[in-house]
Amino acid sequence: MEQTRYIFVTGGVVSSLGKGIISSSIGKLLQAHGYSITIQKYDPYINIDPGTLNPYEHGECYVTVDGMETDLDLGHYERFTGIRTTRGNSVTTGRIYKAVIDKERRGDYLGKTIQVVPHITDEIKRRMKREDDPKHYDFIITEVGGTIGDIESAPFMEAIRQLRWELGSRAISIHLTYVPYLKAAGEFKTKPTQHSVKEMQSMGIQPDVLILRTEYHLDSNLLQKVAAFCNVDRDCVVQSEDLPSIYEVPINMERQGLDKAILRKTGMPVDELPQMSPWRDFLTKMHAVKQEVRIGLVGKYDLQDAYKSIRESLLIAGVYNDCKVKLVFVNSEEVTRENIAEKLEGLSGVVICPGFGLRGIEGKIVAAEYTRTHDIPTFGICLGMQMMVIEFARNVLGYADANSREMDAVTPHNVIDIMESQKNITEMGGTMRLGAYSCKLVEGSRARAIYGSEMVQERHRHRYEFNNAFKAEYEAAGMKCTGINPENDLVEIVEIPGLRWYIGGQFHPEYSTSVLNPHPLFVDFVKVAKG
Numbered sequence: 001m002e003q004t005r006y007i008f009v010t011g012g013v014v015s016s017l018g019k020g021i022i023s024s025s026i027g028k029l030l031q032a033h034g035y036s037i038t039i040q041k042y043d044p045y046i047n048i049d050p051g052t053l054n055p056y057e058h059g060e061c062y063v064t065v066d067g068m069e070t071d072l073d074l075g076h077y078e079r080f081t082g083i084r085t086t087r088g089n090s091v092t093t094g095r096i097y098k099a100v101i102d103k104e105r106r107g108d109y110l111g112k113t114i115q116v117v118p119h120i121t122d123e124i125k126r127r128m129k130r131e132d133d134p135k136h137y138d139f140i141i142t143e144v145g146g147t148i149g150d151i152e153s154a155p156f157m158e159a160i161r162q163l164r165w166e167l168g169s170r171a172i173s174i175h176l177t178y179v180p181y182l183k184a185a186g187e188f189k190t191k192p193t194q195h196s197v198k199e200m201q202s203m204g205i206q207p208d209v210l211i212l213r214t215e216y217h218l219d220s221n222l223l224q225k226v227a228a229f230c231n232v233d234r235d236c237v238v239q240s241e242d243l244p245s246i247y248e249v250p251i252n253m254e255r256q257g258l259d260k261a262i263l264r265k266t267g268m269p270v271d272e273l274p275q276m277s278p279w280r281d282f283l284t285k286m287h288a289v290k291q292e293v294r295i296g297l298v299g300k301y302d303l304q305d306a307y308k309s310i311r312e313s314l315l316i317a318g319v320y321n322d323c324k325v326k327l328v329f330v331n332s333e334e335v336t337r338e339n340i341a342e343k344l345e346g347l348s349g350v351v352i353c354p355g356f357g358l359r360g361i362e363g364k365i366v367a368a369e370y371t372r373t374h375d376i377p378t379f380g381i382c383l384g385m386q387m388m389v390i391e392f393a394r395n396v397l398g399y400a401d402a403n404s405r406e407m408d409a410v411t412p413h414n415v416i417d418i419m420e421s422q423k424n425i426t427e428m429g430g431t432m433r434l435g436a437y438s439c440k441l442v443e444g445s446r447a448r449a450i451y452g453s454e455m456v457q458e459r460h461r462h463r464y465e466f467n468n469a470f471k472a473e474y475e476a477a478g479m480k481c482t483g484i485n486p487e488n489d490l491v492e493i494v495e496i497p498g499l500r501w502y503i504g505g506q507f508h509p510e511y512s513t514s515v516l517n518p519h520p521l522f523v524d525f526v527k528v529a530k531g
């Protein structure tokens with residue numbers, strides 16, 4: 001077994017360069033060379049995890065199978081590489097400090113003064129090396145959030161400096177920077193990149209590989225110049241220009257030899273080409289799509305990143321149905337009974353999005369009613385499923401005051417209720433029903449046919465559940481409970497059999513879609529929506 005190699009991915013100049021996509025692409029290429037990999041994200045903020053962060057702050061919260069609420073970049077890691085990330089793949093400054101302070105309180109440091117160097121940095125290094133993970137990886141890719149020079153990422157940079165010193169060529173630094181194009185001057189500017197590399201050097205880290213983000217194609221002279229100014233080999237400078245799809249990035253990196261440069265730098269054999277044919281087949285399919293299918297996302301967050309995994313799951317499902325899914329955001333706060341027909345006009349399917357709290361829920365209920373009564377394919381996810389259930393109670397079962405305990409604490413028709421296990425919880429962080437649970441699918445149901453198996457595992461992130469006291473009434477009136485958690489009898493899936501596609505899931509199927517393994521619920525939903 002080869003010794004593990006470590007790749008550290010940092011970003012400079014500006015944020016939002018797509019370090020997550022680059023890290024995922026590197027992971028994908030190394031896998032295609034036959035290596036085992038994992039990718040982890042280190043975020044410099046103090047929150048223990050992003051679970052309590054508002055989506056406006058940090059986009060979607062992604063949940064791992066073992067129930068960790070993490071950064072949305074882990075979603076990219078899983079979708080690109082098909083790996084299953086766990087708790088250890090998402091680390092924040094808050095978690096590092098908490099671990100160190102807990103140790104200090106236990107007396108583990110034997111009377112020593114606890115300092116950023118070496119105690120915090122040692123804890124970071126231990127985790128970067130994944131000393132608690134029994135699995136072997138040929139490559140561990142570590143992406144550090146934020147931008148070089150941020151005060152709060154300094155301990156991470158120091159840990160990387162030390163690891164590179166200790167591990168020699170087994171650890172390399174990949175730095176992603178931005179090369180702006182100044183229209184008035186008609187020139188690309190490499191100065192910010194040079195400064196960013198200087199900043200790295202001042203921290204004792206010489207980047208081994210530079211990836212230049214750019215909106216337009218850079219010519220080879222410019223790459224040569226950057227290499228010369230920054231002490232980097234010419235074959236270790238590549239560009240990442242804007243592409244129509246993020247899924248083209250791995251191929252673009254391969255075309256420029258990034259995989260070979262990494263293998264050479266880490267002392268691994270550079271022989272064969274990576275086995276990227278399944279990935280290329282996906283891209284070929286993606287480029288060949290003709291038909292466009294418009295799918296509405298009914299939710300309250302009008303920003304791309306809030307429903308990241310749902311968006312990607314739908315786009316990927318589209319490719320498998322030979323169509324291009326065009327996503328249309330429908331702000332649930334603006335939806336009313338009067339305007340719903342207009343809001344959903346031209347949509348072939350509707351996803352009712354997850355969420356928390358009162359804001360925008362009435363709009364989701366109106367949307368669920370409209371799509372149910374007009375037989376428009378509808379997919380309710382978590383809160384979305386709960387809204388389908390409430391709508392059905394109000395308009396079919398005749399309980400006008402039906403609601404979820406989350407929104408109305410006193411209604412007698414609390415068709416969605418707080419889970420027994422959640423009743424006495426007062427802390428917010430990491431206390432929901434989180435991670436993968438099994439779900440048994442009812443024979444003869446649509447869900448069962450879609451999954452093609454009786455038992456499945458799906459990831460959760462919620463406190464409320466379908467109230468079983470009303471189950472018989474629902475079933476009699478036509479909304480069937482077709483997925484049940486076998487351990488505690490929780491309803492996981494509801495569906496209305498007579499309709500084209502009307503399914504709600506208490507879980508988040510979007511977390512387990514990958515490019516080469518799309519989630520069957522999304523694939524079938526888009527298939528039916530496409531008609």
Ligand code: GLN
Nearest residue numbers: 354355382383462463464
């Ligand atoms: N707010 C709901 C609950 O806690 C749904 C959560 C979600 O959509 N992730 O049960």
